[in-house]
Amino acid sequence: MSLDSQQPAHWDVLEEHLHADCVVYQIVRRRYRHSRDGREGDFFVMQGHDWVQALPLTADQELVMVRQYRFGSQKLLWELPGGCLDPQEPIIEGALRELSEETGFTGNNAQEIGMCYPNPALQSNRSYFVLVHDCIQTEALNWDEHEELEVKCFPLDTVFSMVDSGEICHAITLNALFALKRFLEK
Secondary structure, three states, X not given: OOOOOOOOOOEEEEEEEEEEEOOOEEEEEEEEEEOOOOOEEEEEEEEEOOEEEEEEEOOOOEEEEEEEEEOOOOEEEEEOOXXXXXXXXXXXXXXXXXXXXXXXXXXXXXXXXXXXXOOOOOEOOOEEEEEEEEEEEOOOOOOOOOOOOEEEEEEXXXXXXXXXXXXXXXXXXXXXXXXXXXXXXX
């Protein structure tokens, strides 16, 4: 068979059942059937709210970033301010809310510049990227119960050097920075 002779087929959902409720996401078991050859299998998917990442730029073209402990990696990681969108919350409003809560920064002319599926093999949600211009610190911090963040502004060249060196290694932040770089090069 030639590598390009046939596209992968879509799989049809036959049934879905809640497997576990983990507060911020649910794990569902889905039974799928291959649409061409009839194979069936059970797959587990994490379902949760969509996420948003703010790309807050100051008037001096510095990017506001946060560093926090991540329980999955057990490491302190530099990343963009962001989090879960509330149900029915518009993307830009969610980005501005997360930016203010995590950093105390606010800004102008927010615009959506991209989106990714964080891990489409296991998760159904999306993460949106919102560029916010002319950011300044105007608000008090309003962290969630288990948040503890370092907030710091970096020149864009430094941010991309941190990517190159591996100092920034959070996958969603990397995707958002790729979207930012492409946006700024237009």
